[in-house]
Amino acid sequence: MIKIGQTIEGKISMNASGSAYLVNHDLPRDIYIHRNNTNRAFHLDTVKINVVKGQGREFEGVVTEITQRFREEFVGVIQITEKYAFFIPDSNKMPTDFFIPKNKLKGAKEGEKVIVKLTNWKEGSKNPNGEIVRVLGSAGDNEVEIHAILHEYDLPYEFEQDILVESEAIPAEISQSDIDERRDMRNVLTFTIDPADAKDFDDALSVEWVDGQLQVGVHIADVSHYLRPDTDLDKEAYRRGTSVYLVDRVVPMLPERLSNGLCSLRPHEDKLCFSAIFTLDQNAAIVDEWFGRTIINSDHRYTYEEAQDVIESPFTAKQGDKLFNAVKELNIYAKKLRKQRLGEGSITFDKQEIKFKLDENNKPVDLIFKIAKDSNQLIEEFMLLANRRVAYVLNHNEYPDINRVHDEPNQEKLVALKQFIKQFGYDIKTTSPKEITNSLNALLASVKGKAEENIVSNLVVRSMQKAAYSTKNLGHYGLGFEDYAHFTSPIRRYPDVMVHRLLGRFLEKKPAPKLDRLEGRCVYLSDRERKAQKAERDSIKYMQSIYMSERVGNVYEGIITSVTEYGIFVEIIENKCEGLIKLADIGGDTFIVDMKNYCARGHNTGETIRLGDKVHVIVQSVDIEKKIINFTLLR
Numbered sequence: 001m002i003k004i005g006q007t008i009e010g011k012i013s014m015n016a017s018g019s020a021y022l023v024n025h026d027l028p029r030d031i032y033i034h035r036n037n038t039n040r041a042f043h044l045d046t047v048k049i050n051v052v053k054g055q056g057r058e059f060e061g062v063v064t065e066i067t068q069r070f071r072e073e074f075v076g077v078i079q080i081t082e083k084y085a086f087f088i089p090d091s092n093k094m095p096t097d098f099f100i101p102k103n104k105l106k107g108a109k110e111g112e113k114v115i116v117k118l119t120n121w122k123e124g125s126k127n128p129n130g131e132i133v134r135v136l137g138s139a140g141d142n143e144v145e146i147h148a149i150l151h152e153y154d155l156p157y158e159f160e161q162d163i164l165v166e167s168e169a170i171p172a173e174i175s176q177s178d179i180d181e182r183r184d185m186r187n188v189l190t191f192t193i194d195p196a197d198a199k200d201f202d203d204a205l206s207v208e209w210v211d212g213q214l215q216v217g218v219h220i221a222d223v224s225h226y227l228r229p230d231t232d233l234d235k236e237a238y239r240r241g242t243s244v245y246l247v248d249r250v251v252p253m254l255p256e257r258l259s260n261g262l263c264s265l266r267p268h269e270d271k272l273c274f275s276a277i278f279t280l281d282q283n284a285a286i287v288d289e290w291f292g293r294t295i296i297n298s299d300h301r302y303t304y305e306e307a308q309d310v311i312e313s314p315f316t317a318k319q320g321d322k323l324f325n326a327v328k329e330l331n332i333y334a335k336k337l338r339k340q341r342l343g344e345g346s347i348t349f350d351k352q353e354i355k356f357k358l359d360e361n362n363k364p365v366d367l368i369f370k371i372a373k374d375s376n377q378l379i380e381e382f383m384l385l386a387n388r389r390v391a392y393v394l395n396h397n398e399y400p401d402i403n404r405v406h407d408e409p410n411q412e413k414l415v416a417l418k419q420f421i422k423q424f425g426y427d428i429k430t431t432s433p434k435e436i437t438n439s440l441n442a443l444l445a446s447v448k449g450k451a452e453e454n455i456v457s458n459l460v461v462r463s464m465q466k467a468a469y470s471t472k473n474l475g476h477y478g479l480g481f482e483d484y485a486h487f488t489s490p491i492r493r494y495p496d497v498m499v500h501r502l503l504g505r506f507l508e509k510k511p512a513p514k515l516d517r518l519e520g521r522c523v524y525l526s527d528r529e530r531k532a533q534k535a536e537r538d539s540i541k542y543m544q545s546i547y548m549s550e551r552v553g554n555v556y557e558g559i560i561t562s563v564t565e566y567g568i569f570v571e572i573i574e575n576k577c578e579g580l581i582k583l584a585d586i587g588g589d590t591f592i593v594d595m596k597n598y599c600a601r602g603h604n605t606g607e608t609i610r611l612g613d614k615v616h617v618i619v620q621s622v623d624i625e626k627k628i629i630n631f632t633l634l635r
Helices: 142-152 161-168 176-180 232-240 256-262 304-312 322-343 374-395 411-424 433-447 453-463 494-507 515-549
Strands: 007-014 020-023 031-033 046-053 059-068 073-080 085-089 098-100 112-120 129-138 189-194 203-210 213-221 244-246 249-251 270-280 286-297 300-303 353-358 364-370 403-405 468-470 555-563 567-572 578-582 591-594 599-602 608-610 614-623 628-634
Touching: 007 031, 007 059, 031 046, 073 129, 073 142, 098 112, 112 142, 129 142, 142 244, 142 515, 161 232, 161 256, 189 304, 189 322, 189 374, 203 322, 203 374, 213 286, 213 322, 213 374, 232 494, 232 515, 244 515, 270 374, 270 494, 286 374, 286 494, 300 304, 304 322, 304 374, 322 374, 353 515, 364 515, 374 403, 374 494, 411 433, 411 453, 433 453, 453 555, 468 515, 494 515, 515 614, 515 628, 555 608, 567 614, 578 614
Parallel strands: 031 059, 098 129, 189 300, 578 628
Antiparallel strands: 007 020, 007 046, 020 031, 046 059, 073 085, 073 112, 085 098, 112 129, 189 203, 203 213, 213 270, 244 249, 270 286, 353 364, 403 468, 555 567, 555 614, 567 578, 591 599, 599 608, 614 628
């Protein structure tokens, strides 16, 4: 229960208008803070607030103390006049500029992209003071803007020389003793299926028929063989936590010699793996399973498109071709596994993936939308199977595991989703976890291919809790699994490396490591994952902004995806680019936001502009550096 006069601590979440909310997971709801009451706090700072009676709300918050700054370095552009210099942050969640003394410019020139450190913000002063700690380069330059995004989330984009030297010193040759300690599967039919532009092949599948039953090998690059604990290379991989997939590049967790070389399961090369071997009956039920280290030699590298061509070809097209038949057979079993999984309560998010066609200067010239097909789902099902069974083995033998956990949906958000989708003629049931799962799957199937698909899918995702890593086995609600871990992508995810090490220790009957150290690592790696995801989203927004900057003045049909206190966000149906209509720019009336009912309502006319409405907009302007597309509403 929240009471007037109460002091509450939490994180402050700011929006573009300068107002904010106090977020505390022990509270039934977030507490609104007017922009005049943020008291020099920045986005995600830990603060204390005093609860006061609200203006049009039951209560609001006033920041009384900043107990911890979330960050002290910021990315943005420097503006220099004859007497003064000001720093304008890139983030629209930073509603104030910084004053920079002329002797703290570090050689920066007008309009350059820089990193600024907060030095102080004195009480009563309008702006904080800062100093430049690094000059990134010319604002608007693609490399500079991408590096700025990475800096924004504390994501490194280069390896120090000593790390590269350490990676180069790792022997490439596989010794006979390494082979002798492993199950030799080099003569078993094996292949990979990956995106056309992939270079780091984490996983391969093998196919063998044993006594009339299918034996499928899920072979995962044995990164832990090369990445030894407590080396500088291992510490750097942990510090990064994950590879970062931006629109025009991958920022790898491991140096290229490992990620694209020694560890990558390239065809026709002997490779060391950690494998899960499953014997399946005709219903795709597990008859037997084996886990351990192997050596493989992949016979072929398929792209997803090539594998899809095989799946869609008749069986008679290449009768007798072992690889062709193996892909066809695995697809049949993958469909059975998928059917079982959905029947057990897994939720299916078949979202469209945005891909940009880039020219030689990495400028977006077209937008492409990819939908997962059978070849994607084939790989997905066998990876899910391996992840699930590895977690089961560790958890049910009371051995520590790095679980991938996902809690049940937020009930308040489910109620809000239920209210919103009624306008489209949909409904969901929220009385039990099973009913919620079935309803959400039915909803996602119903909106498929319709204009509202993207907004409804996004709202379903927002109603879910965030997945995270934990030593506690809380289950994975979205997949409907009681046990789940990440085992299948150790080239690009450090938690998978940890799971490999734990499984190896368990199989070798070694004592388990201490849980408290593992749990601390889980918290850190969950945070690194979230930062990487935000950087990936920002890189998409950046490319969308460039793409739309050449379409200023164009008219598009869109759908309202969000209603905020300062404006309405609209997603263009044709290309999925999202832009903002500021409330003050809507003519004919003064519009006031009704957050409870997801709409803006005209003060005089009562006209309602609601979440989910289809509207026509004109592209008014684009701020590429802030990644903001501004629309004008056509009425």
